[in-house]
Amino acid sequence: MSRNGTAREGCGPSNSSSNQTPLSVRDTVISMSVGMLSNMLALLILAKAYRRFRLKTRASFLLFASSLVTTNFLGHFINGSLAVYVYSVDMNWAALVHRHVLCDFFGASMVFFGLSPLLLGSAMAAERCFGVTRPLFHSASLTSRHAKKLVGLAWLLAASIALLPILSGRSYEVQRSQSWCFFRQEGARQWLDVFLPLLFTGVGLLSLAVSILCNAVTGVTLLRSKLHSRRSCKRTSQHLEMICQVLAIMLVSCVCWAPLLVTVTIQTIQSQGQGHWCYSRMLLVVRMAACNQILDPWVYILLRRAVMKKLFLVTHGCCRMGPVNKWNPSNLKGTMRPGNFPRGGAYCTHLEAGSLPMTAIKPVTGP
Numbered sequence: 001m002s003r004n005g006t007a008r009e010g011c012g013p014s015n016s017s018s019n020q021t022p023l024s025v026r027d028t029v030i031s032m033s034v035g036m037l038s039n040m041l042a043l044l045i046l047a048k049a050y051r052r053f054r055l056k057t058r059a060s061f062l063l064f065a066s067s068l069v070t071t072n073f074l075g076h077f078i079n080g081s082l083a084v085y086v087y088s089v090d091m092n093w094a095a096l097v098h099r100h101v102l103c104d105f106f107g108a109s110m111v112f113f114g115l116s117p118l119l120l121g122s123a124m125a126a127e128r129c130f131g132v133t134r135p136l137f138h139s140a141s142l143t144s145r146h147a148k149k150l151v152g153l154a155w156l157l158a159a160s161i162a163l164l165p166i167l168s169g170r171s172y173e174v175q176r177s178q179s180w181c182f183f184r185q186e187g188a189r190q191w192l193d194v195f196l197p198l199l200f201t202g203v204g205l206l207s208l209a210v211s212i213l214c215n216a217v218t219g220v221t222l223l224r225s226k227l228h229s230r231r232s233c234k235r236t237s238q239h240l241e242m243i244c245q246v247l248a249i250m251l252v253s254c255v256c257w258a259p260l261l262v263t264v265t266i267q268t269i270q271s272q273g274q275g276h277w278c279y280s281r282m283l284l285v286v287r288m289a290a291c292n293q294i295l296d297p298w299v300y301i302l303l304r305r306a307v308m309k310k311l312f313l314v315t316h317g318c319c320r321m322g323p324v325n326k327w328n329p330s331n332l333k334g335t336m337r338p339g340n341f342p343r344g345g346a347y348c349t350h351l352e353a354g355s356l357p358m359t360a361i362k363p364v365t366g367p
Contacts, residue, residue: 025087032080035294039073042297060127060147065245065300067151068120072293075113082106083179091178100171107172107181111200112162117292118207118257119154121249125214128246132218161203165196177283185268197268201261208258211250218243248299256292260285 046066082105086093093099127147131138165172165183170192172181183197222243263285 025084028080028083028087031290031294032076032084035076035080036073038294038297038301039069039076042300043069043073045300059144060142061124061131063144063147064120064124064127064151067154068117068124068249069297069300071113071116071120071155072296075109075116075293078109079106079113082109086179093174093178099174103174103181104166104171107183108162108166110180110182112158113293114257114289115158115161115200115203115207116155117296118204118253119158120151121246121253122207122210122214123150123154125211125218125246125250128243129214129218132221132243157203161200164199165192168192168196170196175282180286194268197264201265201268204257204261205265208250208254208261211246211253215243215247215250218246245299245303248303249296252292252295252299256288256290256295260289 043066046062046069049062082102086106089095093103096102127138127142130142170184170190173184174181175185183200184193185197263281267282
């Protein structure tokens with residue numbers, strides 16, 4: 001979902017201003033450019049990590065993450081391009097020859113690229129939940145091939161909901177700002193005009209609820225295993241890295257998408273048969289939802305073990321804390337090489353009498 005809309009939207013009719021349209025075009029172009037660059041950078045990082053962990057259990061998580069970032073990239077490109085095109089014709093939909101086709105495509109793109117990240121985020125949370133709570137089942141059942149099928153199902157579900165208004169004859173409509181298309185909200189409405197927005201918000205809220213539940217179960221399981229058992233440090237660090245990323249994705253999705261989903265639900269129910277729609281509030285929550293596709297890639301860019309380790313070292317140095325002397329197995333590994341031991345008599349002369357411990361057996365000097 002791309003940032004679009006003008007500042008002249010409100011709960012009632014208002015006068016337009018000529019100096020507001022260039023500002024909206026500039027905001028849309030900046031948002032589209034930043035979102036595309038951020039998602040492209042995150043996609044390169046995830047692709048590099050996927051090549052390293054292709055045959056490991058982490059591959060399915062990286063596949064979900066790469067699909068999410070790719071969806072966000074396409075959402076910024078397609079919706080942003082449509083918004084810029086609408087601004088280029090001065091938002092004069094009457095002058096467009098295929099305005100109905102363009103509006104349907106615009107509205108379907110807004111719904112599809114809005115639901116897909118939420119569905120993929122919930123799938124990522126469920127995948128990590130099974131990976132932590134049922135590791136054997138995860139290794140045997142949730143392979144990369146199954147992960148690709150789940151990604152396809154998530155895209156298919158989002159596309160079905162996006163195309164449902166067109167297939168049911170209740171096409172998308174140009175909103176009062178004349179800058180974007182969405183579900184029918186004004187004029188004479190049938191039960192489908194109420195059901196379709198509620199279906200959109202219901203699936204989105206359900207995806208957020210699944211993400212919260214799975215992340216809660218995963219967090220509790222990791223905490224209990226940390227307290228009651230000892231696992232491999234490398235495996236635990238990988239789990240913690242992925243859990244931090246999933247939690248950040250969930251937090252960003254809740255902050256960015258919950259206002260839009262709740263607002264659409266409330267206003268759809270309240271405005272049933274009244275034709276009242278608060279566009280200033282709608283514009284605000286749409287812009288908040290658009291920020292989700294900009295913030296998602298930075299979760300994978302910043303919340304990596306290498307970056308977090310550097311941040312920890314910088315924070316540790318800024319706090320002027322003394323060095324923590326911990327036993328490092330790599331040091332022992334380096335000292336156990338054959339070349340590091342003295343050979344022949346050099347090893348015997350290396351042991352001085354003063355270096356022997358006090359409990360060493362002393363030679364017998366006689367009666």
